[in-house]
Each structure stands twice: as C-alpha cells, then as structure tokens.
Amino acid sequence: MPTKPWWASAVIYQIYPRSFADRNGDGMGDLSGVCENLEYLAELGVNAIWLSPFYLSPQADAGYDVADYRRVDPLFGDLNDFDTMLSKAHGLGLRVIVDLVPNHTSDEHAWFQEALAHPAGSSARDRYMFRDGRGNGGEEPPNNWRSIFGGRAWTRITENGVPGQWYLHLFDTKQPDLNWDNPEVRTEMESVLRFWLDRGVDGFRVDVAHGMVKAAGLPDWEGHTAMVSGDETENPAPQDPVHQQKPALDPPSPFFDQDGVHEIYRSWNRVLKEYQGDRMLVAEAWVEQPERLAQYVRADEMQQAFNFDFLLAGWDAERMATAIEKSLAANATVGAPTTWVLSNHDTVRHPSRFGLADPTTFPKGISAEDEQPDEALGLARARAAALLMLALPGSAYMYQGEELGLPEHTTLDAAFRQDPAFFRTNGIERGRDGCRVPLPWRASERGYGFSSCDTQDGNTVAPWLPQPPSFANYAVDVEMGVAGSTLELYRSALHVRAAHTLGEGTHSWAPQHDPRSGVVAFNNGPLTVIANTGSAPLELPPGAEIVLASAAESASNGELAPNSAVWFTN
Template sequence: MATTEPTIPNMPALAADATVHVGSDTAREWWRDAVIYQVYPRSFADGDGDGIGDIPGITARLDHLRTLGIDAVWLSPFYRSPQKDAGYDVADYRDVDPLFGTLDDFDAMLAGAHERGMRVIVDLVPNHTSDQHVWFQQALAAAPGSAERARYIFRDGKGPGGDEPPNNWQSIFGGAAWTRVPDGQWYLHLFDSSQPDLDWNHTEVRAEFEDVLRFWLDRGVDGFRVDVAHGMVKADGLPDWHGQVSMVEGSSDEQPTDPGAPEDGSTGAGNQGPMFDQDGVHEIYRSWHQVLAAYDGDRCLVAEAWVEPLSRLARYVRPDEMHQAFNFSFLTTAWDAAALRRVIAASYQANDEVGAPTTWVLSNHDVVRHATRLGLPDPGTRPNGVFATDPQPDEELGLRRARAASLLMLGMPGSAYLYQGEELGLPEHTTLPNEVRQDPGHFRTDGAEAGRDGCRVPLPWEADAPGYGFGPTGATWLPQPDSYRRYAADAQYGVDGSTFELYRTALAARRAEGLGHGGLAWLDAWADSPDVVAFVNRDVAVVANLSSTPVALPGADVLLASGPLDEGALPADTTVWLRA
C-alpha cells in the first residue's frame, strides 16, 4: 500500500515532525473519507403540509445537499412506528410509516440521491422493537417460558410473589428498566417501556435482522447506521449494576470534560455496566459484515456505540466487523487545546491499529447542538437539553466556536458526519415551552431533564415564509424560535461569510486537497500550546485558536477561515486553513 507522510512545510514557522497519522493514496472504500449528512426526517422538510417532515420533503431538498457537497446521507428512522420515541420504536422494519410516505417515496428519494452522486445510509434499530411489533404482541399473548417470549428478555421478578424487578437496572430515559406484565413476569427495556429489548442470544432474532439487512440492501441502500450498537448483548445472568446511567447516551450535566483527561482521550462519555459493550456483540457484526460483503458498492456499517476508551471502541471497526464508529469522545471533549490534541492523537492510534478510519462528529439528534453547547457558560458541560429557565448560551460566541470547531474537524483525515442544520449555524432551541416537549426522557424523569427536542426543531429554509419554509402550510411539529429567520438557508446561499458558504467551500477544498485520506502531524510552533491546535495535512496547515486573544500567524496563503482574520493574527475562537 502506498502511503504518504504529512507534507513537511518549507516555512520554518510551519515546521512539523510529530506524525500522528499516515495517509494513503491507494484506492480506498468511499466511506473511509466521506462527509455524511444526517437527515432527521420529521424535522428536515415537510412535503404534504402536516407540519411533520417526510420523504417527499427530503427528495425536494436534495439539491441543497448536492450544492453543499456531501458524499452521503444518513436517514434517521422512517419505519412504521407508534412514534413513542420519534421512530426509534419500530413496529415494522420493512415498511415506511405513513407519516413519512411510502416505499415508492423511499425508492424515488434513493434514486434521486444516487442520481446526484450521493449515497444513502439508513438507520437500523436492533436493540429493541416497539411494543406494537407483532413479535411483542405475540409475546404478551403467550405464556411465560414460551417461544414467543424467548425473543425478548422476560424474567420472573424477585422477592415475595416476584413483586420486585429481576435486577436493579435503570432505563437510560429514567426510571426502572423493567416493566411488569399482567401474568407477573417482567420485560427489560433499556429505553422507554414501549421499547422492549430483544434477546440477541436467540437464533431467530439474528436471522430476522440479517433478512432485514438484505431487504434494504436489495432496494439499493449503501449502508446502515446501527442504533445502540454496544447494547444488544447483555452480561450472562443480568447482574445488578451500581454505577451511573445517563439519561441520554453519553450526556451529563454533572461531569464536564476535564482538560486533564487521560491520554487515551476518554471524557466520561462511555456507557458502562453489564448491559453495554459485551464481547458477544462482535459475533453479530462479523455475521453482518459477511451479509454486506455479498453486495457490490462497498456497503458500510456504522456503529453508534458510546464506548470508552477509544481502544475499546476500535474493536467495533476491526477488518471483519463494522466499517465506522462515531467518535463520541471527540464530540464530548471540552473546548480546550490540550484535551483536543489528546483525543485526536488517541483516536488515530486506536483506529490505525485496526486499519479503520476515524469518524468525526460534533452534533446529532441526541445531543445539544454544538453551536449552543460551545456557547454555554461552561462549554465543557453536556446537558441533556436546555430549559428556558437554565443559564442561556451566548449565541454569537457559540456560533463562532462552532464554525471554528467544524473547520478543525473537516481538516482532519477520516470521515466526518454533519447534523442537519449545522451547515446553517443553527443553534439549539433553548426556550421551548415544556408543554410542547415530546422526548420520552423528559417525561420519564418527571421533567427533571429537558430532553432532546431542542436539537430536533424543524429547519428554516426561507426567511420570509410561514414556518420559515419548512412546509407548504407553515405548520411545524415543534415551534421554531424567532432567531431561525436569520439562519434560513435562502438567506445564506451565495452570501460571503455565511455559515452555509463556509461549509460548502470547506467541503470543496477538503475534496480538492485530498484531506480526507491525508496524514496528520502536529505543527512544532504550537505543539504544547495551551491555546492552539495546529497540524499539517498534506499541503494544508490547519490552525485553531481556542483562546480569548489573537495569536500570531506565519505569512502563508489563506485557503479559508472560520471568521475574519486580523492582519498577521488569528482571532480568538477561529480556525484557518493555510497553504503549507
């Protein structure tokens, strides 16, 4: 395999010799350096005017994504579902929920994406089903010990009359992880009680999901993002657990990232306990890998696995398992130069050892948007949503830091995921009235947690249209804040300095310069800086100033910057790409 060391610039101020990752110029699978855009269907675009986004709405906005320059789209669940958890409670894995359209609509959207040169990844939710799934309805109608119940995790209770749950596990959404049925048995649900966990020791469960994979692969999808990829196998005997369980995977408002974090890059974001990261999950993914390998086109599996340390996460992307795993340690790292250098170096070390790309991400549908997170009074905190009564973020500061963080991420080798709206600089809706919230985590914690609704508010497409152009009637399933007018897509197209144009230009430059499959070496001048993250990737030097004051820049051609530059200096909370 031909490899390329990161280019060593001729300019002394841009000298680099601390190689972290070596790039490659050989033929490679598309997913190794792809920029992938997450579409949350109910909030992307509404085609029929009911206030909820749908698949025809996605199809109508594909040109926005082509103009942006992404390589692939990941769709959050659109399957038949009672929508108790926004579609992550699946009742039928082989059909489209009428809320979002039809299978014909899906096929048209898939064809439209492929015609525009974009691949499509769909969400798969294998840890649990909806309680309305035919299997679970059969289980409820059957007796304890039946074959129907064996597909799920039913157990007898403890104590007199079995009145106590089988163990002390807590739901990630709050409350007990067990619900009792009328005949006295209990079933496990790591999430809402409407989402019973499957028993992945059952051969029928494994065969069913391999068939589901083939159903969508036969329709032409290019891969699967696997929900709760680290939770499908539980420890033998389901032992009690006395550790902490966060309300949403990886989030915490009590454990801010510590700049003195360990060298392995851990931030405390990993889920722990006998219900997570069991060795048995890897047998499942080796089997799935074989299913995808039978199809052409380098189909891929993407792990949503809140696992730390990074060396443990890398086990999911060994050559015969999955292809990508979201780097949540990076997402949850504080706005701190030393901490970011540690997590970046640890990420490459762990993934390079198994020959896998590092998969960068800053926002998604489960976490506070990074344009808001980085504007909080303590940008290292990880709240599960923001209430109107909470300290409010500095919107201008958050956007400036978010643009700098995104340009830093897009300058690094590997794959990168963008969450819908971040290309517009969209902030979290931090003043949602509690009466409109829909996230089950809000209700299962009796309102103690704000939940994830704030990052799921419908997108603004047109500044002067009702509902900011989300759909033809102006209706939106969650209210949009007034501030969304200035973030509308049509107010940013072609506008110098807009966040959309920054992303579009960055993606074009990333592709032209081959940064996704390049190498990374720290720049000597800032190798130990408390304020700057700086590296060279091929012929591009990436310099991010995380301090509150400008830092001097060497004389070099500027390719692009996340904000205006001072002459000879890089302002606070700004990233620049220089010609090395």
C-alpha cells in the first residue's frame, strides 16, 4: 500500500528570518541564526520549516520586494549559509520550504530597471503591466484599481523629463506587478523554481498565489480588497476588519482568483515532478469560497493551500465548526488534504486576537491607542485552539513563537513601524510589524537573547524591532522543561499527534458537538477532541481518560472549563 507524501500530514513551522535568531549580532535575524536553532525545532516535533523571503531586496516590504530571486540578501548571509542550513535541516529530518514571490518584483530588479530604460511597447516593458493613462495627456491612471496597501494601484513614470506611462502595483509602488501573459515571465519563474529545487529545497510557499493573472482589458472595479481604500495623500476609510485580507466578491475581483492562474500551477506541477522526494507547493490564496480554494489543490496543480477560513473564524464554535466542515468537504472533492493555520506574518497573533472583547475580529494591527487584549484570556483560548488545530487531519502550520504563546506587540511606537501599509494609509492601518517582533530566547539577556555575541568586539546591537517587556515571560529558557508552559503543551501535542498519526486520520463529529452552545467536538483515530468556547463548564463523558488538556485546570471533577480544550480516550 503506497504511503502518503510527507506534506499531506506535516506540521510546518514558519520562520520569519529577520526575527527568528541573529547570529552575527547586527540586530537582524539571519540564516546562521536559523541554522543554530534547528535542533530546537526538531525537538519541538515539527516536520518542516518554511522560510519567509531571504532574497536580495531593498526591503521595502520586508523582502517581499525581490531584486534577485537567486541571491541571498547580505542581511541574511549568502548561498553558502543557505546550503549549510539546508544540509543541517535535512540531517535532522526537517524538510525546507522557501517563499516564492511571483506576482511582482522589486522596482530595483534588473528587469524593471531595463523596462524604465526602454520605450513604451518594448519587450522590456512587456514583462510588467505598463499602460497608457486615461484623460487629457494620460494624466489619469489606466483604471480605478486600489492597492492592497492603500492608495492607487498605479504609479506614473517620467520619460525623458515628461510624464509617461503608468505601471501596476497591487501592493507598494516599489513592487511592480509582472505580466503573466508574457511567456518570458513564465519561463523565468520556472527557472527560479529549478534553481532552488536543484539546491535541494522541498517546496515553495507561493505568495499571492491567486493574484498573478488579471482580467483581460483590466476593467474598472467598484469592489474593494477589504483592506483600506483611499489615496496615499488622503485619509482612507477603514473597511470591515474581519475580512481584512480577503477580496470582496461583490462584484468579483478582476485581479484575484482568475481562472488563468491554474494553468501556471499545472506547469509548475510538471516541473516539480522532474525531482524526487515529493516536492510541494502551498498556496497563499485569500479566496472566499472553499470550493474555489479547492481548485488550487487539484491533483495536477498545487499540493496545499492555507485554510484562511479557519484562521478567520476566531474563537467562536459555530464559525470554527463551519470552517472545518466546509474545508474538509471541499478538499475531499479533489482528493486533497486540508491545511490548517491560526497565525502568520501578515496577521495579528491569535493569542491577542482571541483576547479582544470580540474574539472573532481581525484587526489590521493593534497600537497603544486601540483596545488592548486580555493577555491571560487570549492565551488560554490560543492554547485550546492549538489542541483543536493539531488534532485535525491534514497538515498544520505554526508561526514562529506560537509555541511560546507569544502575543502581539500591541504598544509598538509608530516611530519603529516599517510596514508600507502603515505609511500608505497614514497610520489608519496599524500594519503587521506587531506580529514580526524578534523572538525571545533567553529572558535575562539584552534583546531576550535574540542576538548572539558573535561580533569581533563581542557586542550586539538592539533588535531591528523593539520587544515589549512582557516578552521576558515567554522566553524559550523560561518555558523549556517547565510543566504547564505553552512550549511544553505544544511539544506534548506534537508528540501525541505523531504517535497516533492524527494528520493521516479521519474527522467525524462527536456526540458532544454542539456549536450553538459553544462546543466543538470531533473524533480522530482513538482520540476525542472537545473545545469549550462557552462561559460555563461542560460535562465530560463518563470514563474519559484525559490524554492532554490545554491547561492543568482545564479538566477537573468531570468537567471542561470555559476557554479550554481536551484530548481524551474512552
């Protein structure tokens, strides 16, 4: 009987390199810092790591503005550092996934610089989305599209001292969109895939996987991307925070989830099949309907797609149950596993979201002027949600620091913020910096041990983003080996998950399942999982043998406390 590929049930740990660990003491995380701490991840019990971009970049959007897809940015090291890290990871049994950013490049990429140096209609311009403007003298942009980060999605260039064409950037002005109707673009990106596959990577997380193909004619669109709208020079009005990242579907977007993206992924699927080892693609696709998302993981396309419906459900039994049921059903139609996630580098960390008065909201960052989460309540709910997620069949993704219960930095001063969304919306959108703050490793050290003293004079500089004082309570050395800590809870959960092969199991609702009463309960293999999102204790079944509880006090006297979860056998 053939075994399932590794990615079908893997637990994958997202590393945000600039904030994971700094080996050379310059205040910025690096690949050597990743390499130095791989044993920690192997002992945690994850199966793979995913590295956010480490490519050469001017860092206008924290590396998601790539200037060279085949070079490591000196901030993070060089290709030798990458190869060393990759070899060590494989030696520890860890697979390695790297980020791929195919929707856009940096404006400092050689191709874009070449486009600026060549006239309208040239082959160099055709690699990007250059268009003539509308109105007298082309003074208006080609259409009314708005940037995901706020403001217009078009910027006009100057040619020979006079205003010229406009170029499309769905994100920042320094991130021009590639033209995926151009065969040269497709050939180049397949070459980039092969470059990293030849080095031995096990897969790719595809950024904005739903965004490369645009509707023919680039028609105007009266919808919004559910981020903020408004020009860079205006005060934009905030939109519904619950669906910050997801494109509105009324009317359908002409630049997200176009059917043409699927041919790209069928082509990439063929590239991956040239290599041994079950190489994989995972889609970052903010697609509204589970049925549409399932199309990305058909047998001849990608292998995984992040389940953002589950992430967006918040701490709410009905919303979580609906996301679980619909996702499993949709993926079953195409024979693909479901991929679960609670947080990533683009979202407020879930312990903080779950500590808000409404734990289903999805704020665009949190500042000192905003509602401050209940840290203890949010952590209790986050620990319970972790048990829920890690018991579901399929694959699960963890964001670095999640295993520590790390909260958002909710009081980060505006002077330190670097997210382009913060600046393009004049601060209306707080941005993503709060979830990207460097990890605390050792509570008693400067920067909580994020930086190692490996410089010639033995000194380190401050981390690139300041950490709040509360991070001392979440440092690795404070939690390691301490019964009841969040780190030990995750280690135990991952051990049990592996022992019972829960990722390869099957899901069925348990008799206790009652979302309207705040109860999510399901069976997987020998385990029953119950999460109590309500405000009153819940009676557990007689004879329940507790395997793991989200907190020591969660299950006692035959009851499950509110904001808790438990794994048990009968």
